[in-house]
Amino acid sequence: MYRYDSYDQAMVDARVAEFRDQARRRLEGKLTEDQFKPLRLTNGLYLQLHAYMLRVAIPYGTLDSRQMAMLATIADKYDRGYGHFTTRQNIQYNWIKLEDCADALADLATVEMHAIQTSGNCIRNISSDHFAGAAADEVVDPRPYAELMRQWSSFHPEFTYLPRKFKIAVIASEKDRAAMRLHDIGVRIVKRDGEVGAQFYAGGGMGRTPMVAPLIRDFVPIDQFITYAEACLRVYNRYGRRDNKYKARIKILVHELGAAEYIRQVEEEFAHLLSVGVEPPREELARIAEYFALPPFRHPSESWDLEQLQSKVAGDPSFRWDDGFGQWVRQNTHPHKAPGYVSAVISLKPAGGIPGDATSDQMRVVARLAKEYSFDELRVMHTQNLLLPHVRIADLPAVWAALDAAGLGSANMDTIEDIIACPGLDYCSLANARSIPLAQRISERFAQSGRTELVGELKLKISGCINACGHHHAGHIGILGVDKKGKENFQLSLGGSEAEDVSLAKITGPGFDEDGVIAAVETVTEVYLASRTEGERFLDTYRRIGMEPFKEALYG
């Protein structure tokens, strides 16, 4: 993975020193909150319902064991022993004190981490496919391109005060595991006739006005990739609305101009920028790519495949194939590009648990496993889970045993228990309703009834307000919490997807109270089970039979 050079480290260290001075002046009363707020937000420090919250960037979700161990240390030293992994592959601490924040940032800087550009109207942390560098189906590893974008977008003087925040995802496979088309800019790295290039989508997003990004350029040569991104940003920065924050995202600009006109303007700007020459030298991309070289995998003859694994553990009661371990292997591992290896998903969704939360002890367990079994690499998934990207199939029993002992062995990836939920009204000052209790009750109910496996792939996403941090628009089942005359109320929606078959969910009808929406989730899964044909996922059945049978069951 990428390591800071002296410029990176100097920039981060300088920012810590600058923030330390700003926080000191605020605490001494020399800055008002109005003066200090934009400064703290630029460094990822929010004020939430109960305390300050610090959001730490994890570029494209990649980190190593020493970084994960430091995240655990931060949780113990400055917070309350846990952290919350987010849908932008970051981590948030909920109880940071202002007087401690600069020390926390200084500790993070010792392991090449920071909280810069995790808030504010700038280019946020670049996200990517959590299986990047390991997935059997990727064209190339997208992370060198994401890293180049990170370096280009960090402290970019022209894009410090955009009309609104700006989110970019970079993937490199046909399968979309990063909600790429629901980003302000989505980039898919592709190969055409052996040449690597970038496919650009622009104007997607969730929030109060969800939109799927249209394709704006089918192929940009890779040595013009940053130049094209700069052109997209320049047009947005020039013409994006600044008079109304709810109309300020690029999706509104692309929608109001029309994709064709936006493309025309971007192409014009692109031609101009090509003449100026803003692209980083190819050598820089090559230098970055060296950090993402494949680890030294063992020869296939030294590793097992899954069938061999099954026969090796047969008869061992600790690793039953029809339950526990076998279920985890089937559900939580993903095909790897190297024979004898898989990527192993660490679920942060125990039944009845808080989606995305991990204790400091759990973080240390994960750090140790990454070091011992995954070439010191870890990923944060946008689904609020963690990932060991390169695990030998032969090592899976040892990995699962350690995870299970730490409460991290749930076998529920992409099931109805693998719920994305924003912090909601339990933590967030913007929320109208609580998200986490719904996730807890739904996951517990399905786990106890044993129907999770029967229902199969079903992506349930919950947001506590219209800002859609819980991605409810993209849920096969989505739940949006609203305030109805001072009481929590929940709108149910069906048919969303953030994958390559992207679609936006549609609201079923009138909302429900907490008990009602949990019953409604059960009702729609029953309609699905009664209606599905062989091999159909919930989403497939919904798309085939439409909304009416679900509405009929819900509202009669």
Place this chain on the structure above:
Amino acid sequence: MKILTGNDLRSGAVTWWNGTGWSLFVDDAVDVGEEAEEILAREEAARRVNAPYACQATIDAAGHVRPAHIKDRVRALGPTVRRDLAVPTAQKTGWDWVI
């Protein structure tokens, strides 16, 4: 009644105006009536509180202060999903009034 709340500048903890200063306990909140704006301006200017605002509340039969809006009730005790992290009053008053 109208009460005042905000966050402590140093720690970020939720605080309530008790008539002379800022308390961690919602039961200490006092009715500020028409003085809300004046107190808010003075306390914020003195950097004794962060992002303060006025909110409506009632006093129940047992004498407990109960903010009217769900958001302020959640703020009063802490995350409903991490009751182990709640402010100490939660152990005495219970949670049934929050939601």
